[in-house]
Amino acid sequence: MPIIAPSILAADFGNLAKDIEMINNSEAEWFHLDVMDGVFVPNISYGMPIIEKINALTDKVLDVHLMIVDPDRYISTFKQVGADILTVHYEACTHLHRTIQAIKAEGMKAGVALNPHTPVSVLEEVINDLDLVLIMSVNPGFGGQKFIENTYNKISKLKKMITTANANVIIEVDGGVNNINASKLVEVGADALVAGSAIFNAENPTSYISELKKA
Numbered sequence: 001m002p003i004i005a006p007s008i009l010a011a012d013f014g015n016l017a018k019d020i021e022m023i024n025n026s027e028a029e030w031f032h033l034d035v036m037d038g039v040f041v042p043n044i045s046y047g048m049p050i051i052e053k054i055n056a057l058t059d060k061v062l063d064v065h066l067m068i069v070d071p072d073r074y075i076s077t078f079k080q081v082g083a084d085i086l087t088v089h090y091e092a093c094t095h096l097h098r099t100i101q102a103i104k105a106e107g108m109k110a111g112v113a114l115n116p117h118t119p120v121s122v123l124e125e126v127i128n129d130l131d132l133v134l135i136m137s138v139n140p141g142f143g144g145q146k147f148i149e150n151t152y153n154k155i156s157k158l159k160k161m162i163t164t165a166n167a168n169v170i171i172e173v174d175g176g177v178n179n180i181n182a183s184k185l186v187e188v189g190a191d192a193l194v195a196g197s198a199i200f201n202a203e204n205p206t207s208y209i210s211e212l213k214k215a
C-alpha cells in the first residue's frame with residue numbers, strides 16, 4: 001500500500017489546526033509541505049513558522065519539498081523546525097551531490113525532485129545516495145493542476161534504474177494525484193502519493209485518504 005502524504009498547500013490556513021487534526025486521525029503517514037520562494041517557481045507559499053507549528057501538532061513524518069533556489073542556505077534551519085525528509089530540486093542545485101550529503105549530515109532523509117521536463121537519467125550517479133525521488137506530475141508552483149500523463153513512463157524508468165542499482169529509494173509523485181490515477185501510479189512503481197486539492201476538496205477528506213491508501 002502506498003504512503004499517503006497530504007499536501008498542506010490545499011489546507012484551510014484560516015483553521016489549520018483542524019486540518020492537521022484530520023490528517024493526524026487519518027491513514028496518511030506523512031505531511032507534505034511545499035515551500036515556494038517566488039523565484040524558482042512563480043508562487044510564494046509558506047516557510048519555517050508554519051512547518052514549526054505543524055511539527056508541534058503531529059508525530060507524523062514531515063516531508064518538506066523545497067521549490068527554492070540555492071536550498072543549501074536553509075538546510076539546518078529546516079532540520080531545526082522539524083523536517084524529517086528534505087527534498088531539493090535537481091534544477092536548483094549546482095552541486096547536487098554536496099547538497100544531498102549536507103541534508104544527510106543533518107540527520108534528515110534526502111530527496112531530489114525532478115520537474116516534468118527533466119529525465120530520470122540525471123540521477124544515475126547519485127541514486128545510491130538518495131532516500132527519495134520526487135517525480136513532479138505537474139509543473140511546480142500551484143496546486144489544482146492537471147496530471148501529466150507521461151509521469152507513468154517516467155516512474156517506470158526510475159523504478160528500473162533503482163532496481164538495477166540495487167538502491168533503497170522511495171518514489172514519490174506530486175501533482176494532480178487523485179483516486180482515479182492512484183492505482184496506476186502504484187502499479188508502475190510509485191511508493192508515496194502526494195495529494196492536495198483532491199483530498200481537501202473532497203466531501204470527506206479522511207475517507208478520501210483511505211481510498212488513496214487502498215490504491
Ligand SMILES: O=C(CO)[C@H](O)[C@H](O)COP(=O)(O)O
Pocket residue numbers: 007009010032034138139140141142143144145174175176177194195196197198
Ligand atoms: O505544490 C504542488 C506543485 O508545486 C503540488 O501539486 C501540490 O503539492 C499538490 O497539489 P494538487 O494535489 O492539488 O496538485
